[in-house]
Amino acid sequence: MKILMIQPNYHSGGAEIAGNWPASWAPYVGGSLKKAGFNNVRFLDAMVDDLSHEEIEAILRKNQPDVVMVGAITPMIYKAQETLEIAKKVSPSIVTMLGGVHSTFMYSQVLTEAPWIDYIVRGEGEEIAVNLMKAIEAGTDKKDRHSIKGIAFIDNETGKIVATPAQPVIENLDDLSPDWSILDWPKYIYIPLNTRLAVPNFARGCPFTCTFCSQWKFWRRYRARSPKHFVDEIEILVKEYKVGFFILADEEPTINKSKFIALCQELIDRNLNVGWGINTRVTDILRDVDLLPFYRKAGLVHVSLGTEAASQLNLSIFRKETTIEENKLAIKLLKDNGIVAEAQFVMGLDHETPESIEETYRLCSDWDPDMANWTIYTPWPFAELFEELGDKVEVRDYSKYNFVTPIMKPQNMEREDVLKGVLKSYARFYSKKAFTYPLIKDKYKRKYMLGCLKAFAKTTLNKRFYDLERAQVKGLRAEFDLGFDESRILTKEELANLKETRPELMADTGFGSEEEGYSREHNEHDFTELGLDEDTVKDRMKGQDEVRNC
Ligand code: B12
Ligand code: SF4
Numbered sequence: 001m002k003i004l005m006i007q008p009n010y011h012s013g014g015a016e017i018a019g020n021w022p023a024s025w026a027p028y029v030g031g032s033l034k035k036a037g038f039n040n041v042r043f044l045d046a047m048v049d050d051l052s053h054e055e056i057e058a059i060l061r062k063n064q065p066d067v068v069m070v071g072a073i074t075p076m077i078y079k080a081q082e083t084l085e086i087a088k089k090v091s092p093s094i095v096t097m098l099g100g101v102h103s104t105f106m107y108s109q110v111l112t113e114a115p116w117i118d119y120i121v122r123g124e125g126e127e128i129a130v131n132l133m134k135a136i137e138a139g140t141d142k143k144d145r146h147s148i149k150g151i152a153f154i155d156n157e158t159g160k161i162v163a164t165p166a167q168p169v170i171e172n173l174d175d176l177s178p179d180w181s182i183l184d185w186p187k188y189i190y191i192p193l194n195t196r197l198a199v200p201n202f203a204r205g206c207p208f209t210c211t212f213c214s215q216w217k218f219w220r221r222y223r224a225r226s227p228k229h230f231v232d233e234i235e236i237l238v239k240e241y242k243v244g245f246f247i248l249a250d251e252e253p254t255i256n257k258s259k260f261i262a263l264c265q266e267l268i269d270r271n272l273n274v275g276w277g278i279n280t281r282v283t284d285i286l287r288d289v290d291l292l293p294f295y296r297k298a299g300l301v302h303v304s305l306g307t308e309a310a311s312q313l314n315l316s317i318f319r320k321e322t323t324i325e326e327n328k329l330a331i332k333l334l335k336d337n338g339i340v341a342e343a344q345f346v347m348g349l350d351h352e353t354p355e356s357i358e359e360t361y362r363l364c365s366d367w368d369p370d371m372a373n374w375t376i377y378t379p380w381p382f383a384e385l386f387e388e389l390g391d392k393v394e395v396r397d398y399s400k401y402n403f404v405t406p407i408m409k410p411q412n413m414e415r416e417d418v419l420k421g422v423l424k425s426y427a428r429f430y431s432k433k434a435f436t437y438p439l440i441k442d443k444y445k446r447k448y449m450l451g452c453l454k455a456f457a458k459t460t461l462n463k464r465f466y467d468l469e470r471a472q473v474k475g476l477r478a479e480f481d482l483g484f485d486e487s488r489i490l491t492k493e494e495l496a497n498l499k500e501t502r503p504e505l506m507a508d509t510g511f512g513s514e515e516e517g518y519s520r521e522h523n524e525h526d527f528t529e530l531g532l533d534e535d536t537v538k539d540r541m542k543g544q545d546e547v548r549n550c
Contacts, residue, residue, distance in 0.1 A: 105382035166512030192451030195244025264298035277302030
């Protein structure tokens with residue numbers, strides 16, 4: 001059976017500006033298919049190759065796959081739907097399959113809008129894809145699909161949308177067997193180091209339950225691989241595919257301190273000479289202050305820090321003095337240890353004003369991180385907070401749910417002004433850094449920072465950064481058209497009656513929680529299995545309703 005996996009061609013000019021990132025779902029799901037005996041699995045990266053619909057169609061006509069699989073996060077959902085529509089147009093006999101976080105929760109809307117999608121795979125894809133593919137190959141899928149766990153589809157007989165019970169999570173992540181050979185490696189270059197980039201998964205899920213976040217719901221239970229199994233994979237990536245840098249795809253890589261230390265030790269012992277980066281929280285850096293030289297020795301060269309203080313700042317300026325000091329300290333500690341420190345700020349919350357944007361910029365200047373990243377608050381339609389926001393979320397054009405477009409209008413500011421303020425912060429921050437990066441003494445770090453600057457400058461000039469193409473320069477002023485699809489902006493009346501009039505637009509937020517062991521209410525945790533120390537738990541429990549970006 002010929003299986004073609006496609007990453008939809010979606011761009012928003014955020015993190016992607018650092019280079020060409022491989023889509024990890026494809027090697028992970030593709031690897032499990034191969035292990036199950038499906039040997040003809042290929043991957044088309046329409047995003048990195050920037051393929052038009054016509055080009056995708058031509059490739060599909062030439063290759064005539066039996067199954068087309070597409071993965072999508074929220075902003076790329078329409079592109080994903082369109083990609084699968086092309087597949088059905090090429091041949092109605094092609095089985096179309098969609099997976100990823102958005103359709104896991106929003107299958108009802110997706111199947112209503114895109115009835116040409118045969119199957120939606122909900123949640124962690126490896127095992128479900130194999131079960132489904134076996135049925136497709138045997139020609140029994142239509143007959144048996146009600147008993148295949150973790151899928152959604154339109155029942156041909158009734159015309160109704162059906163979602164089967166969720167598949168249990170993969171308890172032992174050491175069972176993962178990603179097939180990295182499906183990637184066309186020379187494409188995946190990380191600009192800061194001009195080397196190949198991989199995005200492997202060490203741990204999945206998160207033991208916390210922040211109300212604005214959906215990742216903990218998606219993965220359901222926190223699990224980590226054994227450090228040895230994980231580093232075996234890194235060894236393959238380095239030795240077979242010449243990967244020089246990897247960024248962990250994890251939500252919470254450092255929470256289990258002993259496992260993280262073991263991972264670093266394993267990397268040191270194998271002397272793989274590979275750099276890597278993570279996203280983590282300030283408190284983990286402070287917790288591990290004595291270990292930072294050890295982490296650096298293991299190749300950890302870039303740490304992107306969550307945004308607790310920035311959100312506090314938005315909500316009530318300088319309310320928690322200590323946290324702001326902690327952020328500053330964590331940045332200093334990382335820098336002192338030769339690790340690139342990146343600060344992340346979430347902007348555009350309800351209380352944002354031009355003054356608070358300026359204040360955030362000043363604070364950032366004071367902390368002086370090596371890099372700074374301003375993302376715009378995005379209300380995922382399946383996160384708990386979304387329900388609380390209720391009729392405030394009138395923009396339902398999910399293609400703009402991308403961290404670079406203000407979906408929510410702050411009380412006292414226009415959306416466009418949030419965007420302008422953020423862009424101004426970027427311009428000021430990086431124009432200053434252009435003078436200081438060349439003076440960095442550490443050769444590796446200097447190369448890294450100048451590479452980042454190059455990526456930033458290049459994508460600003462070609463207007464890919466932050467989707468700058470939407471700016472119209474009028475004299476000395478720039479005007480922005482946020483480009484929302486008007487038909488996807490709901491009125492107050494529509495919003496008030498959504499559940500009754502448009503039930504398909506509602507998320508299935510209960511995904512997989514009915515099964516024994518998965519149900520987690522907000523603020524309900526069982527950390528015993530992780531063996532976390534009391535301080536870590538206490539720290540993670542505070543400020544759960546505030547916006548963090550892990
Ligand atoms: C790496 C990464 C990127 C890379 C993407 C690389 C790529 N080509 O996919 C880059 C840096 C380019 C990127 C960009 C963006 N990203 Co990003 N990114 C991540 C990150 C850190 C890891 C994702 C990952 O690889 N996970 C590991 C894989 C194995 O998991 P997975 O993709 O979910 O796949 C599993 C299942 O979903 C399922 N599955 C997925 N697809 C399919 C398809 C089929 C057919 C099947 C059967 C199963 C299946 O099976 C897989 C294995 O179990 C996550 C944060 C996180 N910790 O998860 C954010 C995250 C996915 N990104 C996010 C966002 C919003 C963006 C941007 C819009 C932000 C921006 N403006 O920069 C852009 C959009 C892309 C673009 N081009 O503009 C959000 C998405 C939230 C949402 N609700 O949709 C996340 C969750 C971050 C967050 N905290 O909110 N991102
Ligand atoms: S925001 Fe971070 S800490 Fe909170 S639930 Fe999501 S992944 Fe976990």
